[in-house]
Amino acid sequence: MEIKALHELFLKCHSVCTDTRKIQKNDMFFALKGDNFNGNTYAENALEKGAKYAIVDETEFNTSTKTILVNNVLETLQKLASFHRDYLKTPIIALTGSNGKTTTKELINVVLSQKYKTTATIGNLNNHIGVPLTLLSMTKNTEIGIVEMGANHQKEIEFLCNIAKPDYGYITNFGKAHLEGFGSVEGVIQGKSEMYDYLISNDKTIFVNANDSIQVEKTKNTKRFSFGNTNADINIDFKEAQPFVKCAFNNQEIESKLIGEYNFNNIMAAIAIGTYFKVNSTSIKDAIENYTPSNNRSQIIEKGTNKIILDAYNANPTSMRAALENFGKQAGDKIAILGDMFELGTEAKVEHQNIADLAISLDINEIIFVGENFYQSEIDSKKAKKYKSFSFFEKDFDFSKLKNKTLLIKGSRGMALERLLQVL
The missing domain is CATH 3.40.1390.10 (MurE/MurF, N-terminal domain)
Structure with missing residues (x-):
């Protein structure tokens, strides 16, 4: 047919x-x-x-x-999605990157939905199946589509762009994620930049974080809209992240429910894209301030006398470093429970050792490492302990001592560290 x-x-x-x-x-x-x-x-x-x-x-x-x-059913699904995209002619914003894709997508969606009828990727359905399903969920009522794209090897973003045919694009960052498939950070940059290649060759608009020198260099002489602290199309000032990110633009301050300075970039992108699409400043402020993170991403959870920062949806060296450095600046008696980072290939040993060394060096009272990769790391500190698996940790650790603590729980999806909420 x-x-x-x-x-x-x-x-x-x-x-x-x-x-x-x-x-x-x-x-x-x-x-x-x-x-x-x-x-x-x-x-x-x-x-x-x-x-x-x-x-x-x-x-x-x-x-x-x-x-x-x-x-072929899969190929038919993909072709139907691309045909439907052409049929609707809805403006499509695509985004990819090593970290922050889903949070940024959610923020962009809540901001744009203040003025437009939007359809966005549900959860992280961002692969060769998820992108077609997102496109096919759009209707004639959809005024702007927001499509998240994930990748763990070369040519994947190129493939997804050829299905979705985005009019606008944004890359959150280039980090140490999926090194097993990309081979290196340089491979990550090349793979994610396939979105730039598509947008540039089709004379489309790129949203650029002017604070990121790599992004700025890669998009020079292109049709772009920039945001950053200074010298950008829209300037946004960082205020603080203790514990929640505060920023200011257009003479008004925004206090989000997102923790960590690393989330400032995600908020900036939503502000910039909202501004580009002429959402008024008050609506942007309201949307961001009312957004509450979920799905194990930067969630703040109160359990008895303890405060938990649950960031267990996924992890790679870049996001783990950012989370730890932010956690080290928090006040109180702090415990970090860190799970293995997956898909690092031959770099796994070095990257886990680097994170272990960083965690120990920070102002964190106690660190628990969970997983086979961390278990192989050399850890010589009285404030740190390592377990080969979650079950060993669960059996050995004295959870009754957790009173008036602040806990960071972070690890790759496969570690499923959110199980700790049941134990606690």
Whole structure:
């Protein structure tokens, strides 16, 4: 079936779904495949649950007038999303980067939604499946689309840009993330900059953090809108981050609910993009001040007499360093519980040792390292202890002594350190 004809059927459906557990009446089900599952086997179940159509790519599952056989379900999903994007002609803002993508996306969304009907990436559905699903969730009512793009190897951002065809783009930063796939920080810069390559070649607009010399250099002589402390299209002043980030622009101060000076860049981007799209200053201020972080990202949680900074959604050397340096400046009796950082490849040993050394050097009363990588680090300090796994830590540590403490909990997604909330 041609994509145009499939799109006409799609427009008659409620939405797109790839998981039969979440099927709603009149959905279009795409039978995706993974390493451990074959969505084709669920096509009949999807129809029984109310799906209007099921897209399959294996002949034996093309069993009714409601199944549509294609060559490749994933490729069809991606082509349909790109066709839908062209059909709507909605302005698209794309963003990528090593750290802060999802928080920045959420901030941009709450700011722009003060004036426009927006559709943004849900959670971090930012890969070769998530980006198409985000595009297909947009409707004629969507006035601005906000698409987060993640990548762990070269050519991935280029691929996603060719699907989403963004009109505007922003790269949060270049950091030590996914080194296993990118090979080096230089590889990260090259991979993330594929967004710049797309925007420049298509004469689109780039939002640039003027405080980042690499970003400034890479976007010179381009169509760009800059933000920073000075000499930018919009100047935003940093005030403090003790514990929450405060800043000022257009003669008004914003007090956010985000901790850490590293979140200042994320807030600046939202202010700048809101300003570019003519959201008034008061609305920008209200949106940012009312935004509360969630999903284990920079969350402040009170548990009994303890204050917990939960930042356990993900971690890499750059974000871990920023979180620790901010934590070291906090007041009170502080304990850092740090989990392994994943996808670092051959750099894992060195990067974990560097973070261990940094943590010990800071004004932090006690440090707990959890995971096989940290366990292999050389740690010689009375205020630090290491555990090979979460289970060993859970069994050995005396949680009853945690009274009137401030805790930082940070680690990669696979460590699932948010489990500590149940223990506490």
